[in-house]
Amino acid sequence: MKTGADCVMDGFKRAGVKTIFGLPGGAVLDLFSKLYHAPFEFILARHEQGAAHMADGYARATGQPGCCIVTSGPGATNTVTGLATAFADGVPMVCVSGQVPSSMIGNDAFQEADTTGITRGITKHNYLVARANDIPRIMAEAFHLAATGRQGPVLIDIPKDIQQAPVTATEPGPLHLPSYQPADDPDPARLQELADAIDRSRKPLLYVGGGVITGNASDELTALAHKARIPVTTTLMGLGAFPDTDPLALRMLGMHGSVAANRAVDHCDLLISVGARFDDRVTGKVSAFAVHAKKAHIDIDPSSINKNVVVDIAVVGHARNVLRKLSRAVKTADRSEWLGQLKQWQEKHPFAYDRRTAQVLPQYVIEQLYTVTGGEAIVATDVGQHQMWAAHFYRYTKPRTFLSSGGLGTMGYGLPAAIGAQAGFRDKVVVVIAGDGSIQMNFQELVVAVEHELPVKVVIINNGHLGMVRQWQELFYKKEYSASVLGRRGRTGMERIREPDRNGYLPDFIRLAEAHGAVGIRVKSKDEVAPALRLALETAGPVVVECIVKPDENVYPMVPPGAALADQAHGVTLV
């Protein structure tokens, strides 16, 4: 007779799952007992947050829902940041958590937490299973919800007694979600209205977000841009949706976007948003955003439309369908005047840094990484200055090659996400770009990479600071570097740390890497950078390359908080 736990395994099998991440505990011993004999590859993380980020990175890289199994109480609460990260960026995930036996719920039992209550606001949907017979239906629903419409994480909380209970109805039956009907085909009238607007415009602009990637619509987007000669700017989440090397590519827009992209927004007469949500990092002061342009918004999620910016033409539908139909409906056009102007801006204000200095600059490291990997790696980043430089100085030409926590901005995301991505693509080169602050948050997961032979290459941009915080303190907080100095001399008095005798940075990342079973390489001068990166790629297994960089570089261009895109500061740059 099948139990609830058997049905959970069946649910994963029916969904085509191959890899599961997680960490066992009392409330999930029955699930792990079934897992022992199940055909999946199980990857044991060292922190449930790591497991959740691994499932997330796996999902972003492969397009399949990422799966994890964690125990009750602290196991589940440790996934909160991971779920919130996936929720903010629309990443499909199915997380199964154990729960104390049904009779003990609400009694402050050992390792009990109100998991469904806590995760309600950070999951697309969640379930507390009351009857084992519901499990087949719930597993099927969970995968459907995670992977359709605006994708997101779904959590299923299963009490221990339910996992053990016998199940009489083991088939899920047909899906019955009458109130959940994600949009698919666009309204033909809206579509034609948009096509006409494109044909009439002289200075159109495509503003592309992560929705084009999750919708697997890159080819359709590229076809449309090429046919109608429309330049393309992408958000952080949209990097890779359109090749950064294409002549029509303006690169990223927004707070740290390129000058050309932000000026394109200000000067265009038609702004076509696809799979993006007019986030505050992109718009700057909303009242000054694209004021001269007619605005169109293509999105699968009707609640995203007119949320932050009111648009003139709304097209609700799946990106692939809409873009394909739009390509057929538009005419080719000559936009040489507009494109010429944009090219001028691009040439005058490229992403730049001081190439003449002998100091190792973070931007230089990333540019070298781009060259050494041939632009072909899957790049996972952590959060901060290095994340912005990873967007500037690496050019992404394919979707699902840039994995970064955009919406939530979660430090500690990069390494586990890379491990998850590598588990999905053992033969690809997977690189982490991390800051010295971020990498400390989930460094423990490096052991997992070593044990499972997932040869991620971790590049630590070590500037001895929480860099982005330091930049804001320099620009907006009177240069009072409150709690933003890491591991070396120069901390302010409020932390009451006696300066150590040693001169180095803490922790010693090389010894830390070696303690975890990985290879560690330290880079201290410019000419060591490329050889170290090449050596890392040639070395089997996970490698940590720690680059000691100039401690006070700032990310430019920058649109100050609350300012309009036009008030972008270019920074002092020497090409």
Added chain:
Amino acid sequence: MIHIITALVNNKPGVLARIIGLISGRGYNIESLDVAPTPQDHGVSRLIMSVPGDDRILDQVTKHLEKLVDVLEVTHITDKMTEQDKAAAKPEKKGRT
């Protein structure tokens, strides 16, 4: 401005919590709330609540409510509407723009 939001929702644990979370999460107060199973279908409940606040934000909130898996239909009435308008207000079916 008082907003009256009515919805048809699945009669299951957690549905009310999710709806209230969406509204209180934005700092809005639910001044009154009534929910009960419909006479025709015990598995479906009708919910009526009144929420004072900004027009545009609450309009948005209504859209987010429609996204919830367990919410079947939502209508949104403001006290600016006449009784005739209110009577004529039709629930917005999901899946259409």
